[in-house]
Structures are given as C-alpha cells and as structure tokens.
Amino acid sequence: MNGYAGKILRVNLTHRKITTLSTRKYEPWVGGHGMGSAIFFDLVKDKTIDGFDPANVITIMTSPLAGTLTPAGAARTEMQGIGVQSVPIGWFTRSNFGGRFSSMLKYAGWDGIVLEGRADEPVWLDIRNREVKIRNCSKLTLWGTDTWECQKRIWEYVAGEKVYGDWLEPAGADGGQTTQRPAVLATGPAGENLSRVACLIHDAGSGAGQGGFGAVWGSKRLKAVSVIGTGSIRVNNPKALMQARLWQKQNYAFKMDNLKRRFMSVDFQSPPIPGTMYRRGKPKTGKRPQACVGCHSGCRGRYEDGLGNESTCFTTIFYLFADSLDVQRQASDLLNRYGLNAAEMLWGELYLADLQRSGIIGTGMEIDCPLNFENYGQPAFAEQLVKMIAYRNDGLGNSHPFGDDLAEGFVRAAQKWGRLDGEYGDLKTGRLRFPYWGLPQHKEPRSQLDWAYGTILGDRDINEHGFDQLRSNPSYNKRWGIPLYGSAEEVVRIYTDKMVPFQADRLMLDFSAGNMYSEHIAKLVTWHRYYTRFWKQSAQFCDWRWPDFLNLYGPGKVGSTGVAEPKFLNAVTGKNFTFLDGIELGRKIWNLDHAIWTLQGRHRDMVHFADFLYTQPSTSLNGTPEYMPGRENGKWQYIETLGRHFEKDKFEEFKTRFYELQGWETDSGYPMESTLKSLGLDSVAHELGQNGKLGKG
C-alpha cells in the first residue's frame, strides 16, 4: 500500500491490551478524518456517551501524504472523538496539529492510533517502530509535569545511554537507526485536572487545541504518546513526487529574491515570516523560521532567547495587552507548558479584564476572584491565570472555586455566575465573545459567512482559512496600503473557477448583506465543508497553506489548487484520484459526521448562534473596518462587512436551503435514508433508523 504503513494501532487502556486494525479496511476513506470518523462509528456503539466516559474512542490519524515530500501536506495529525469543550453537548469533534508526530508515526509503521478505555493509573505510550509498551508514569514521574518537561524526560529515557546528535537504535540493534528525537504528544497539568479547555502539545508549540482533548486524555489517565520510527514509507512514483515538489516550488512558492509580500499570509505563496515578527514589533533577538515536516514555508520561529519557540496562531496573541512582546511570548509558553486552548484563553482573559474594569470581579466583589489585577500586563498575571485554570485553584497554590469555575470553560463559568441570565446577559450583549456552541470567536462571524455557517452547522470553530484572504487582503489594503491581490471581480473569478462542482457560481463569494442567506452562500459553505473534510482533514493538506486559490507567482495569479492536491496524492499512492473525487468523498465524510452529531442529539432547533449575533452589529476588536468582495448596485467591489448582524428568521431560511442542498430533512435536520444510501452509508442509515433519527425521504 503505497503511502500507507498498513496498520492502525489500537490501545485499550483499561485492559492494557494492544491490538491492530488493518488500514486496508478503511482505505476507501483515504486517511485522516475520514478514517477517524469511520473507525469511531464502528467502535462506539452508543454515540450519546460523555467525552469523559471511558468508552469514548479517540482516533489519532495520519494520511498517506504524512512524512512525504508534499509541501505543507506531510505533517498534520487529525484527532477525533467526543469532546468536552462545547455547549450544550460535547460534540464528536476534531482537532489537528502539525510538527513531526504524524510523519514519525508513519516511519514507525502505523497509520494511526485508536485509544479506548481508562488506565488504572497514569500511563504513557512508548512506541518504537512496531514495538509498543504501555508504561506507568511513576518511573519517570511524568504525571504532574508540564508538557515540555514531560517530553524531555521521555526523550532522555528513549535515548538510554546514547546522546542525541548521534545515531540511535531506539528499537534495538535490529530495529534501524535514527538521529531524531521521539515525537511526543502530551497533556499538561490542565488536562490532568480535567479542564475542559485543556489541549495536547507536541514539541514546543504544536497543539491540538480544540475539543478539550487534553482533558479527555487526562480522564483516560494517559499522559503522553511517544513515537520514534526508523522505517520507510513506500511511494508509488518517486520521480513524479520530486518533480511535483519542484514544480510547486518553482511556480507557486515564495521567492526570496522576488518577495511579493513581506508579511506572512495564510496561503501557499506566503514567505516564512511568523506572525510574532510583526504583530507588536519583531522580537529583538536572533531567530529562524521553523516549519513542520516537509513544509515549504514555516509559520513559526525559534528564538535566541528561547521565548515563544514554535508558538503560532492564537497562542501568539493571547494576553493581548501584555506590557511587551517579550511578556506576551512568555505567556505563549505558559499556555503550551500547562496545556491550555489559546483561543479560549485569549477571549476569556479579555472578558475577565472587562469584568474587573466594571467592578464585577475581584476580591470581595460580586464574583470573588483571586486574580491580582495589579499585575496586569506583567508575566505574573498570566502565570496566575494559567495556573488557576490548570490546577483549578487561585493560581497560587491555594484552593479557590474561581479556578475551578474557569476550568469548565468561560461560558460554563459565566453561566454559573449568573452572567448569562436576563436581558443583558453576556451572550446577549456580546460581552462574552463566544458565538457558537459555547466556543470562542475566531473570525468575525457576521462578516466571514463561510466561517460562521461552517461552524454552527458543524461542531467547533472551523479554523479553516481557505477564504480568509478575501477579508484580510482588502482590509489590510485599506488599513496599511498593502497592495490588493486584484479587483474584487478578478479575485472572485479566480476563486470560484476552482470550486467544482459549483464553479460557475460567482455569487458564492458575494458577502454583501443582501446575499447573506442565499443558496449561493449555501453552496459556498457546502463546498468548504466538502473540501476541508477531505483535502485538508483527511488527505491533510495544511490549513494555513491550502487551498492555493490565488497566487501572485502563478500564471495570471491563478494558484495550483485543483491540480496540485491530486498530483501529490496520486504520486504517493498510485491512485487515480481527481480533485472532484476528493470533494465527493468530503461530502460523504461530512454526512457521516452529521449522522454522528444527530445520534448524539442534534436537531435543527439547536442550531443557533449565541444571541448577540442576532442583535448586536459586528465590530472588530480594534475598531477598524473589514472589507470583503460583494456586489453593490450590481457591481463587484470590496464592501464593508462590519456593522451588521444576523436575522433569526432569515437564518432559519438559510438552514432550510442548506439542508435541502445536503439532502437532509428540513424539519429536523436529520439525514435522509436516500441521501445516506446514495453515499454508500447504508449502515449509518440503519443505525439512525434504529434510533428514530432518520429523516424522511
């Protein structure tokens, strides 16, 4: 099986039993998310269980591209299972991280890991090629360590008498050699203490942030998974893969002697300039870009002072009003070490600061809060906040309910404090910026419709940036004079030309208020669900570099998406997969996920944004306007998209259009038998039927 290791590791922690699943059985799903959803569906008989139930199955999947030369497509790992972060139900959800874990897992001979059960004491998993051990944490005193210390101890243990820098034989003399350190994924103190906002960290800053999987691991008493491998991944056509890589480099990747932009953009053409290097001035220290395995353009850095190594994304803007960039970078490290979701912490910290300024929280105030706001802006404040959530106390080592409340997530905490009640509840005024499923805001939902609808119709903040340049480029053009990629009409044409099978519909990218609920936007959301479910989350092309719609290096600014993805997949696997095949398989995976949510209890009536999205005009955090493509008086322009809100009844109409497009029952949102059977999901239809949740039609 070219591109595959051939086996999936199955670990039952309760019985300390290690078995395998055949990859071939799940190969029709290709990899990653598709495989994970299918395995979850097969193994979890009762989908209504809580995320902390030992019967919850966690899948950690690679893809056939993992560990290969595919640019920005070789390093992602997809984790799935029932999460514990979302409200009101911990949805079956996903989280994804980069680094070297997935590639190392493949080199060790595994296409994925399936975790079940709960260990009787804290354990970690030691994978050295096909040799797998469940080890107690006690020997290395791992339980209680932060994620960094945990990884270092495991590195040292695996090296044994050897020193990194030389060849090691981690699986013994007959097991091959490597110079690499094991790839370790670990939960921190937050996960050990079952904080619902706990994440998992690999190396310094690669994090599986969403879903609270750090806590799910904590509940399973699993501290870490370490993997080191020395084996090979077979490639169907090595020459074609190398040629494809160089084709991509020559025609679509940044050119250092011909930079089109001097800032990172979330797309393929971006130069390797991490966000930390321009958000609040550059760190005044030596540095390098740092990339995941196989990536052409690193999105994080390593620094001469060691602060903020490999931090990226929300982690680098948490503690927004820190006294300096250096303090902020220390705060990034705290999140990574203690293992906390950065988006939750960013918006949660701002919420607390707001409540404190209003005299609502503080010592002896309406809500008794032990945080010392005299330290606000300094490292001590961030440390106290992080520790109070990680340890469920006052952040200083003393028992206190405030930390316990926050460890449940900010929406649950606000609910407990009574802050969500009444006409001026914090989710009605928007004071608490958690717009969907009790989860924190990312992009402005009333502006970036693909993001908002994709999230509320799914399970989590989608965190999919495929259309983000449509907002960021024109907005930064107005704000800082960064050149436009092109006119709105030109950009829309380039994007929509690639959006098979809806490619003729330009109005999919009309973000004007008059088009917010149209069937065109329903198609946009549909295409995005299908593309990401397969090409990003199953084939595992990186969200920050794909799709390559518009590319200033490409001919006529046309990027490589549509051509590139199957080119790499086919070179590695030998499949004859088309881009549209991927979109179709994405549709099947999306339907399977939706069926699982339905079995968990989802009904159309639950699918609503937080109230403030229906009543409060959208604003950006710093008050600057946002622009996106749209039509005004029949002409394409970059139009202002802030200052508006959703209408509840119109959103209902939109849901109906979307459900019809999916082949779901419009009254309930339940999948219809005919739809599922047409996708080959007969067993899924059967299970829904048994549970009275099969749509009519």
Added chain:
Amino acid sequence: MNDTHHKKTTGSDNGVSRRYFLRVAGTVTLGIGVGGYAGVKEALPKIVKLADGRSGLPVSGGYLLVDVKKCQGCMSCMLACSLVNEGVENPSLSRIQVIQNSFEKWPADLTIEQCRQCVDPKCVNVCPEDALKVDGKFGNVRRVVDIDKCIGCGACVEACTYTPSRPILVSDEKYDGDLKARKCELCADAPYHWDPKGGGPKGKQACVEVCPVGAIQFTAEVPQQEEDTGYKVNLRDSNWSAMGYPRR
C-alpha cells in the same frame, strides 16, 4: 608533476591551491592499489603522483555547504534525499541529517550534518572490498561504486570521524535484506533522480534543489577541512534580512 596533471586532478576551477593539496595529500594513506582500477580504468580517477614521490587521491568535484542558522527545520532535504536515492520516504536513509531540539535557543536548536566528501576520505581508505571509491565518472565524488562488492562490514561507518557517521548501513531489499553501505554521492547516478541530466557534481542535488530557504548550497571549491567552518557557512544574504532574520 606537471601543471596539466595538477589541473586535471584538483580542478583549476575549484580554487584548491597546490600548496593546500600537497599538505593534505601528504596525510593520505591509500587503501586501494593502482591495480584495483583494472577493468574500470576510464571510470575511475588516476592516483596523483606528486613531485616528491608521494601519492594522493583527487579531491571531489563538489561539496555541500549548509547554513545551520538559516535552516527552517522542515527536513525537506532529508525527504528528498531518501526519495531520490532510495525511492522511499525515510529520514533514517537520508545522507543529510537535520537534528533539532525545539526547546533549545537559536541557533543551538538545530544542526545539519552532511557528508563532507573529505579530501582525505577515511571511508574510502578503509573499504576492504574496493566497493567505496573515488568515482572519476562523477567528478571524483566518494561513492559506493560497486554495491555488489559491499559486504556490509561497516568499516566505512566506523572510519568516519564525524558524528553522526555519514556513511550508513542499510538493509537492502535488492540483496535479500543484506546490509549495504550508503553515503552521500551528491545524487550521482541516483536511481530515482528526477532530472534527465542526473546528479553528481555536474548535475543537481536533491537537497539543494528542494530546500525552500536556500540553506544548502553546492560548491565546486574544496572547503576548509579542519573543524566545521568550511562546511557550515553563512548563506544569509540581504534577501534573508529583508524577511526580518539576522545575517550575523
């Protein structure tokens, strides 16, 4: 030794001074007899006869230089090396090794260890089967010219004075899993080379071509052999600093 011969063996365009070559050549202990070239004479280099009667191996026509402060740690070079030379993806089979510690401070967080195509190639000298040689057909690169002869004894691995050892032993499927030596040959005659013109000092090297940030460079000039400074160099130019990274 006449000037013509000197030019032929060290290459006038590689910048190696006669004085430098003599100094190095004086330390070379030849492990292969002249008779070992019988039958493949045209493919192998002549032994250099110096004026004072000593002998030496010709220097390689090419070398890899790396910038450990510039590298972004993506390991693409390792993946390309393994792919082009072995037809599979496996960093353990890569002839160039990028070794990282993400918790360390720049620049101590990363090193790149590549084969140096040594002027005095210990690996060549110790090979008991004449499998590992200086290959005149590919610009005098140090190559496992005759894989059939390699008995997987590991003498080349042991002889390499660098850590990690640049030659490696690989379980070779084509030989029923027998151990066979591999080393960097600058992609000379690489079985899965993507370019019709191939590799070697006159061709393209996979790691150089694929590196996204230009942290690996090919040179025909013999680097300073002592310590690392000749091989670990500064490839950071104004384009690099324009992206916000230090040139120092």
